Amino acid sequence: MGTKRLHLIDAIRGLSLFGILAANMLIFQYGFYGKDEMELFEVSRGETYFHTFLQITVEGSFMPIFAFLFGFGMVKMVENLQELNLGVKRTAARRFVFLIVLGLLHSVFLWEGDILLGYGITGLFLLFFLKRKAKTLLIWAVILFGATVLLGYGGSVDDYAQVDSSLSQYVTKTNMVYGEGSYLDILQHRMNEDPMLDLGVPEGLIPVVALFALFIGIFPFLFGMYGAKRGWFTSPEQEKKLYTKGLVLLPFGLMCKSAYFLMGSHSLSGALFIAGSMFLAAGYLFLFAYFYTAVRNPSFFGFFGYVGRLSLTNYISQTIICTTIFYGYGLGMFGELGIVYGFLLTIVVYYGQVHFSKWYLKHFRTGPLERAARIATYLTLSGRPKKKRALEGKKAAS
Incomplete structure (x- = not known):
């Protein structure tokens, strides 16, 4: 009983975890705000170019896949x-509350770059969309996507650099x-230092802004619900034709x-970055699915599936491994490894996770x-769900 496991979805989820680790490696190495303040670190010109390459190809374009x-x-x-x-809503709500609790523990005791807390809260928002038709989900997703892009209008590289320069003391x-x-x-430091307060953002306004950002940012989740x-x-x-058409987004x-x-x-550049991040995410999604049907190599895609x-x-x-490598209570390599070697470390860590996951799933x-x-x-x-309830459902249907 239960829905059939979709191996392509497992593989895409595994791919997105690689991209998320590659993007997060910059945060693990330089901090949540330091990753955009490279001038405060000893970074060569070649690594600066590679950093830009990662910002274009990775940053902001794998998290939407995970949200989808x-x-x-x-x-x-x-x-x-x-x-x-x-009971659908109460059962799903318990899962989201679990993510909220785990996200709080993760963000407080391990790392400030947590996404689970936001995903848990977003899940509670999504309960209001459960019974909506696919067309309604698509309309809401497009509206919220458009609103997010409009909010990025006026932002640019130079504008963000000017704001980030005021954070240099915090980053140092x-x-x-x-x-x-x-x-x-x-x-x-993580609990008591807040650079947003130094920028003049009222303390009581921060959670309100965060909740608004979570709500308006639910469009990739809605696209995922629509796709399902x-x-x-x-x-x-x-579905190969669908994947082929989607490649144009890449x-x-x-x-x-x-x-x-x-x-x-240029005032339009910020909006283009946000829109481009979403288009690229969709392009990666369809590209991977296309190769899944074209390559016909189960072992290769199985690596991601594990x-x-x-x-x-x-x-x-990933958090435990990377914070142990970079933080002072571990190897203390914070800000020292470099962007290129950090990406190579991403490959090594992920490769280790592939083999660990493969071994683990043979036993559990x-x-x-x-x-x-x-x-x-x-x-x-x-x-597992209680068998008694499942049997009651069968009797009621007969």
Whole structure:
């Protein structure tokens, strides 16, 4: 019983985790704000060019894929809950509360770049869209996408650099504390230092702005829900034409993101970067799906699938591995490895996760955090829905 496992979705989720790690490696090395203040670090001209390359090809274009898959998976979970005759909203809400709690623990005790807290809150927003038709989801997604792009109008490379220059003192202190400090020093800095307050942003306004940003930024999740309701990625061989048409978004997204750096202070460049990030994300999504049908090499895509099946566990383990390498309570290499070597480290860490995930799945069905999520969702120690409820659903249908 339950929905059929979609191996293409597992593989895409694994791919997105590689891109997320590549983007997050800059934050692990230089901090959440320091990654955009390269002049405060000893970075060569060649690495500066490579940094721009990563900003165009990676940054902001893999997180939307993960968000798309979150919305996609939410619809599939609802279908499974309906089949089991379980309460959809309360069961899904428990899963999102679990993500909120895990995200809080992750962001407070490990790393400030957490996404799970935001995903959990977004999931609660998405409960209001569960019963909406696919067309309604698409309309909302397009409207919110357009609003997000409009909010980026007026932003440019020069404007953001001017704002970031006021954060140099914070970045310099972060570099010292994260590179040389103990775990408690880093924890205290993360909890008590807030550069937004130094920029004059009222403390009470920050959570309001964050919630607004979460709501207006739910459009990739809605696109994912739309895709699930339209049956995308369920029959790859039959959907090859769809993937081929979607490939046009790849060069279009690259051009839009490149324009952000080429246009300098032009007021349109910020909007182009946001739009380009989404177009490129969609292009990557369709490109990977196209190769999935064209290459016909299950072992190659299986590598990504192993990581994707343990996405939650692998995401948290990336934090543990990288903070141990870069922070003072570990190897203390914060700000020292460099952008190129940091990308090579991304490959090494991900390659290790591929083989660990493959080994793990030979011995266990689900990852430790995936199992914890299922326990919290279904309120059973086995992490499976209660059979009694499933049987009651069968009797009611007969």
